[in-house]
Amino acid sequence: MSLLLACLLAATGDDPFAATLAKLRQTAGKSVVAIEVERDSDPEGVTGSGAVAQHRDYYNRPKGPTSGLIYEAGGFILTSRFNVSGGIRKNGLKVTLWDGRQVVGELLGTDEQRDIALVRIAETELPVLPRADYGKLRQGTLVALLGRSPNPGQVTVNLGILSALNRMTKASVQTDAEMNYGNAGGPLITMSGELIGVACNIKPDRVWGQSGGVGFACKTAEIDGLLERLKKGERIEAPKQPFLGIRPGEGNPDVEGIQIVDVLKDSPAEKAGIKKEDVLVELAGVKLTDFESLKEAMEPHKIGEEVTLKVMRKGKDGWQEKAFTIKLEGMAEP
Amino acid sequence: MTLALALSLLLGQEADKVQDLQAQLHAVVEKVSPAYVFFGNGSGVCISSDGYALTNFHVSGDRQGQRVRMPGGRQFLADIVGFDPLGDISLCKLRDAKDLPFCELGDSDALEMGQHVIAVGNPFLLGNGSWEPTITFGIVSALHRYMDNPGYFDAIQTDAQINPGNSGGPLITMDGKVVGINGRIDIKRFTNRVNTGIGYAIPSRQIQRYMEAFKRGGRVFEGFIEGIQIGECGDGRYDNVGEYGDGVFVSRVDAELPGGKAGFEPGDIIFEVEGYRISNANRFHGVVSNWPEGSTVHVKVRRKAEEKELKVFLGDPAKILERKRAMDATDLGFTVNAKMVVGPVAPGSAGAKAGLKPGDVLFRVNERRVGSWTEFRALLRPGAEMTLTVTRDGKDVELPLKVPRPKTDE
Numbered sequence: 190m191s192l193l194l195a196c197l198l199a200a201t202g203d204d205p206f207a208a209t210l211a212k213l214r215q216t217a218g219k220s221v222v223a224i225e226v227e228r229d230s231d232p233e234g235v236t237g238s239g240a241v242a243q244h245r246d247y248y249n250r251p252k253g254p255t256s257g258l259i260y261e262a263g264g265f266i267l268t269s270r271f272n273v274s275g276g277i278r279k280n281g282l283k284v285t286l287w288d289g290r291q292v293v294g295e296l297l298g299t300d301e302q303r304d305i306a307l308v309r310i311a312e313t314e315l316p317v318l319p320r321a322d323y324g325k326l327r328q329g330t331l332v333a334l335l336g337r338s339p340n341p342g343q344v345t346v347n348l349g350i351l352s353a354l355n356r357m358t359k360a361s362v363q364t365d366a367e368m369n370y371g372n373a374g375g376p377l378i379t380m381s382g383e384l385i386g387v388a389c390n391i392k393p394d395r396v397w398g399q400s401g402g403v404g405f406a407c408k409t410a411e412i413d414g415l416l417e418r419l420k421k422g423e424r425i426e427a428p429k430q431p432f433l434g435i436r437p438g439e440g441n442p443d444v445e446g447i448q449i450v451d452v453l454k455d456s457p458a459e460k461a462g463i464k465k466e467d468v469l470v471e472l473a474g475v476k477l478t479d480f481e482s483l484k485e486a487m488e489p490h491k492i493g494e495e496v497t498l499k500v501m502r503k504g505k506d507g508w509q510e511k512a513f514t515i516k517l518e519g520m521a522e523p
Numbered sequence: 524m525t526l527a528l529a530l531s532l533l534l535g536q537e538a539d540k541v542q543d544l545q546a547q548l549h550a551v552v553e554k555v556s557p558a559y560v561f562f563g564n565g566s567g568v569c570i571s572s573d574g575y576a577l578t579n580f581h582v583s584g585d586r587q588g589q590r591v592r593m594p595g596g597r598q599f600l601a602d603i604v605g606f607d608p609l610g611d612i613s614l615c616k617l618r619d620a621k622d623l624p625f626c627e628l629g630d631s632d633a634l635e636m637g638q639h640v641i642a643v644g645n646p647f648l649l650g651n652g653s654w655e656p657t658i659t660f661g662i663v664s665a666l667h668r669y670m671d672n673p674g675y676f677d678a679i680q681t682d683a684q685i686n687p688g689n690s691g692g693p694l695i696t697m698d699g700k701v702v703g704i705n706g707r708i709d710i711k712r713f714t715n716r717v718n719t720g721i722g723y724a725i726p727s728r729q730i731q732r733y734m735e736a737f738k739r740g741g742r743v744f745e746g747f748i749e750g751i752q753i754g755e756c757g758d759g760r761y762d763n764v765g766e767y768g769d770g771v772f773v774s775r776v777d778a779e780l781p782g783g784k785a786g787f788e789p790g791d792i793i794f795e796v797e798g799y800r801i802s803n804a805n806r807f808h809g810v811v812s813n814w815p816e817g818s819t820v821h822v823k824v825r826r827k828a829e830e831k832e833l834k835v836f837l838g839d840p841a842k843i844l845e846r847k848r849a850m851d852a853t854d855l856g857f858t859v860n861a862k863m864v865v866g867p868v869a870p871g872s873a874g875a876k877a878g879l880k881p882g883d884v885l886f887r888v889n890e891r892r893v894g895s896w897t898e899f900r901a902l903l904r905p906g907a908e909m910t911l912t913v914t915r916d917g918k919d920v921e922l923p924l925k926v927p928r929p930k931t932d933e
Binding site: 205206207208209327328329330331349350351352353354355356359363365380396397398399401402403437438439440441443444445447448450470478479480481482484501507508510 | 537538540541544545548549551552553556563564565579581582583584586589590592641646647648649650651652653655656657658659660661683684685686687688690691716717718719720860861862894895897
């Protein structure tokens with residue numbers, strides 16, 4: 190105990206957060222677990238295509254444990270779906286508790302869109318975090334993100350604020366607390382140690398990458414609404430939306446439309462012949478001005494449908510309009 | 524017992540400080556978030572109740588009538604008033620706007636490294652649909668950063684996380700003032716456009732100095748001292764040019780240009796511009812470009828044992844006049860986009876007198892087909908009368924255009 194105080198005093202100095210965060214590690218940290226998975230196959234752990242494919246060391250699933258959260262005292266552990274995706278070996282899912290005990294976990298249900306998963310361990314009377322009052326949360330509320338990776342014996346803490354309250358069709362909050370693969374599945378908490386949500390949607394196919402100041406936590410209300418289905422082992426798939434497979438830039442000074450900074454490999458856009466640096470100007474007769482107008486233009490069209498897409502492409506003689514026929518494919522979006 | 528008491532006291536004190544910061548954060552977010560503008564695939568910020576807004580030029584371009592939104596989803600059409608492509612700033616005006624929430628510009632000169640700031644933006648367009656912007660929190664990491672192309676010559680560096688979609692959005696101090704426009708980041712890997720804790724903003728003081736020129740309209744050019752050639756102090760190839768850090772030395776002067784007329788002499792060491800200490804060539808360029816072309820600035824030089832203050836005009840008046848005449852000569856009151864569609868037509872302009880309407884598609888001038896604005900402009904002669912053929916509602920319409928003559932010298 191005196192050692193703890195000495196550590197606290199040494200760590201604080203003038204930093205107003207040091208003592209508060211140290212306390213959160215001590216208290217809330219007990220509800221954080223480490224999750225280790227042995228796999229036979231891991232298709233989702235490998236990054237897909239486009240520019241990101243050149244940086245596999247950054248995007249691919251790293252070795253080592255990830256994080257999880259004791260959600261119900263009776264042995265229900267919540268984590269991100271990505272953390273437990275792939276072909277798990279028999280008895281290959283292991284949960285390490287605050288006291289160092291490692292127990293075998295059983296994967297129950299998952300939700301693809303919200304990127305959450307429920308794991309059961311044969312334990313009872315586990316410590317559970319109190320819930321945050323959502324009525325008191327606002328943009329700018331200070332938050333801490335806890336994890337148990339890479340060392341299951343040590344709680345990590347990242348500090349940030351709530352960047353936005355309603356993301357991903359209101360299922361998640363957004364935070365600027367740095368979020369890495371190891372953080373996914375860990376709890377996002379208030380400065381008083383109350384649970385806001387579970388870190389999710391940090392995985393290879395997400396453009397915001399890791400620790401870029403954009404992270405998400407699935408809200409407790411959302412999790413609670415799915416809990417019975419997850420306990421029954423349901424694998425809830427994300428609804429698929431028609432997509433083109435392009436990444437928009439911020440604008441183009443010469444041509445009004447949507448500047449393309451990347452075309453995803455094997456995407457409908459690539460198959461149709463759309464190239465990086467083209468500017469999308471029209472979809473099925475609807476003029477495009479920004480990404481929002483593309484979303485609106487896509488709305489009436491279905492997966493499998495063919496639509497005409499007009500782009501401006503810069504060549505030797507300046508900008509030329511080109512038309513392409515594109516067959517819309519489906520993709521699960523967060 | 525003593526131990527527990529000490530611990531609780533410690534936590535109590537710290538908790539107060541955390542609560543203070545929390546209160547500040549909530550207050551500043553509440554104040555500035557409503558003034559944020561969702562500008563295309565980037566960001567902007569409203570700076571007056573009648574709808575003047577700032578964004579990056581690389582977000583807005585110079586097109587008129589772009590659809591923008593404010594938090595909650597309220598839509599406006601934005602016209603670009605003045606723009607600076609090199610400095611990456613555009614001033615726009617939201618049409619028919621009144622009583623809008625806005626954020627005042629603050630004093631970027633008063634910033635200190637380590638001070639808290641927030642950024643408001645729309646990274647990865649996450650706020651589309653819900654029209655709730657993203658708030659990120661950090662500190663001022665450094666001041667007066669110098670980068671080229673586009674010219675972030677005097678940038679604020681921040682670790683408040685900014686990402687693609689944040690561009691054009693405000694960097695804000697804890698008293699709720701805009702101290703910069705975020706527009707550039709250092710990314711993790713070449714093709715992976717995600718923040719690394721290094722973001723750059725154009726400082727508010729620079730924007731304030733450009734504001735009058737922006738409001739006059741059109742393209743605004745950076746200030747530059749014409750007619751002097753400078754070198755880095757301490758450059759070993761020269762004698763008597765001081766030590767690196769002293770400033771910049773003047774190596775050549777053209778007597779006919781503003782630098783010569785202001786009284787610069789070869790060998791002068793420039794060490795201060797408008798009260799800003801000049802330590803090297805980048806800083807000199809960074810400070811001078813804080814003013815637009817056409818401004819006059821005070822420059823301090825060391826000449827042998829003496830210190831002198833010189834007043835110098837930025838830019839070359841002859842070139843400015845020449846450019847103005849060229850622009851007047853072709854100021855038709857309209858432009859076309861890449862598909863030759865006519866945009867808004869200024870009332871009373873040559874375009875309006877010809878009878879052009881927004882949406883017309885221009886394709887012929889005097890029996891000659893034209894496929895681009897550049898091609899069209901090349902055919903214009905001051906005072907000429909030309910016939911434009913446009914497609915309107917599926918029909919070809921011929922319109923007589925009288926190209927204006929340059930206005931007489933002021």
